[in-house]
Amino acid sequence: MGLFLLWFFFGAGIFIQVIYLLIIFGRTAFSKPQKANSDPQKEEGVTVLVSAHNEFKNLKTLIPKLFDQDYPTFDVMIVNDRSTDRTKRLLEEMMSIYPRLRSVTIKYTPAHVTAKKFAMTLGIKVSKNDVILLTDADCIPNSDQWIRKMTAPVRQEGKTFALGFSGYEKAKGFLNNWIQYETLLTALYYLSFGLWKAPFMGVGRNLCYRRSFFMEVKAFKGFWHVEGGDDDLFVNQYATGKNTAIVLDPEANTTSKPKVTFKEYMVQKKRHLHAGKYYRSEDKQKIGFFSLSHALFWLSGIGLLIYFGIGQSWEQFLIVFGIILLRSVIVVRVFASASKKIQGTKAPKNSWMHDFLYLGYFWVLGTISHQAKDIQWK
Template identity: 75%
Template sequence: MGLFLLWLFFGIGILVQVVYLLFIFGKTAFYSGNKSQSTSPNEEGVTVVICAHNEFSNLKTLIPKIFEQDYPAFDVMVVNDRSSDSTKRLLEKMMENYPKLRSVTVKYTPAHLTAKKYALTLGIKVAKNDIILLTDADCLPQSDQWIRKMTAPVRNHNKTFAVGFSGYEQKPGFLNNWIQFETLLTALYYMSFGLWRRPFMAIGRNLCYRKEFFMEVKAFKGLWHIEGGDDDLFINQYASGRNTTIVIDPEANTISKPKETSKEYLIQKKRHMNAGKYYRSEDKRKIGLYTFSHALFWIGGVGLLIYFGLAESWEHFSVVFGIILLRSILVVRIFKAAERKIQGTKPPKNIWMLDFLYLGYFWILGTISHQAKDIQWK
């Protein structure tokens, strides 16, 4: 009976995994969309909205970089959220040099609201333009075409949402390599299902939508009590195959500073994963089916290798090992192709090993995040 269950786990796991890797994630890895949509003469005004809490050094770098953008009609709104550093003084000085830079200061957050959503709502309310492009203070556009390319679906094709990619700086060390892997896997989820016209999440570090829609639906209604989710839960509620476009273009990306310690990274990921429990049931299944089949595959595969190894049944051992090897090769190729398509950079190292380690990471951290009560923005 035990051997049968191991084969059953292994069989179901490999079947679902192949479907995901080839037909779902492959949609992103082998994407060949038309980039010409960003060249339309329609140059509607755009407001870049940034929420910042004690981000003096990051804003000092980011704001001049944004004003290098090759787009004629945009301004920047920085929401100075309860900062205790020199952010306010910096913004006042920069507004003298950049007439299209504006700022609003949040002195306190009402008790029944969450900080990021409150700050973001204030910034969007006072935005001059209807098209809102979001990023974070610790991000940088990857090119001077960022505004043009990220807003193109909303400006030119009457889309409500344009969902982009935001990666992290590549640095030496295992933690950074893991961050690159996990960020790419997350992108494969939301970009691939988005390309299949089943969008379910986005990253607030690179997201575009219309202010009119945001205000009309009272965007965070029912979400105020949840820390985080100003991006993925908003998209989860209102995005559809008709009103959403996934933007895959290295020139439309932003890049962020990665966490430097495991503690900082785990706090960040706990906040991100905590929001997932509020997704619609069908969207939970999109992630859950892959991760569950991933667990079945490795539990069944490793169990069979141990069983046949102890029994010295080397023919069966070789078959199981060969299947595991073939799947690992497929994972590496899909991830490498997706990395080139999304970022145009080198993929993470040792993808096959990181894929195996993801088994423990997701189930352990996911369980902790699901039960966490101490989630906060800043």
């Protein structure tokens, strides 16, 4: 009976994994390049919105980069959220150089709301333009076409949301390589389901939507108290297959600075994963089915290898090992193709190894994040 269950779980795991890897993720990995559309008649104004708390150094780099954008009508709104560094003075200096730079300063956050959502809401309320493009202070656009390409679905196609990709700077070391892998996997989730007309999340480091829609639905109503989720929970609640577009173009991406210590990374991921508990049930299942089948595949596969190894049933041992090896080849191939389509770069090294380590990462950190009560923005 035990052997039968191992085979059953192994078979179920590989079956669901193949669906995800080749069919769902394949929608992104093996998609055709998107055609660039440019209609001068629809180049309406765009407001780039950045919420910043003690981001002096990053803003000093970011602001000039934003004004290098090749787009005719845009302004930049920086929400100075309770900063105690030199952010305010920097913004005053920058506004004398860049007339289209605007800022609003927050001195305190009301007790009943979370800081990031309050900062974003205030910034959106005072924005001049209806098309809002979000990024973070530590992000840099990958090209001078970022505004044009990220906002095109909203400006030209009548979409409410445009979901883009934001990667991290590459560096040496295991942590950075893991960050590259996990970021790409997360992108495969939300970009792929978005391409299948079933969007469920986005990332605030590269997200576009209409101000009028945000105000109409009172976007953060119902989850003001949730730390984080100002991007993915808003998308999760209101994005549909009809009103949402996916932007797959390396020139439309942004790049962020990665965490450099495991402690910083864990704090960040706890906040990200914590918001997931508030997703709609059907959207939790999109991630849950992959993660459950991933666990079934690896745990039952290892169990079978041990069983046949002890019993010296080498023929069956090699069959199981061959299936595991074949799936690893598929993972490497999918990640390589997806990275090329999304980022225009090679996939993270050792994707097959990180795929195995993801088994512990998701279930351990996911459980901790789900139960955490000490989540903070800054």
